[in-house]
Amino acid sequence: MNDRNNNPYKYKPLGNGNVDILAILELIGSLFIKNKYRNSEIPETISYEEFQDLFLVDSFFSEELLEKDLKISKEYKQLFFIFCESKMIEDEQLKKENQFELLNTLVSCSKEFLQELKNTKNDLKLN
Structure with missing residues (x-):
C-alpha cells in the first residue's frame, strides 16, 4: 500500500494509446509539491x-x-x-x-x- 501511495503512476490503468496530458501534468505537479520541504526543516524565526x-x-x-x-x-x-x-x-x-x-x-x-x-x-x- 505504501508503494501505491509513493508511485501511483505504476497502479493506474493503461490508457488507450493516447497521451493523457492531465495525468502527465499531475505527475509533474506532484514532484514539486512533495519536494517542497523534504529533508529540510522550516527554520524558527525571531518573534x-x-x-x-x-x-x-x-x-x-x-x-x-x-x-x-x-x-x-x-x-x-x-x-x-x-x-x-x-x-x-x-x-x-x-x-x-x-x-x-x-x-x-x-x-x-x-x-x-x-x-x-x-x-x-x-x-x-x-x-
Missing part, C-alpha cells in the same frame, strides 16, 4: 515578543544601542520590532555566539526600515 525581550533584558542589545547605533527612536521601536519579525530572522542568531551576526542583521534591517519610513513620510506629504 516580535523575542525582540522586545531582547532589548529589555540583554546587556548588549539595549535601548541605547537601539537609539544611538541603530537610530531607531522610542516612537518607532515597536514598529521596528514588527518590521524585523517580518524579515524572518532565524532564531539561531539569538545565541550568544551569534551576537555579532544578529547585530549585523539588525543594522541592515534598521537601514531598510529607516529608508521605508522616510519614503512613507514623503509619500504622505505628496498626497
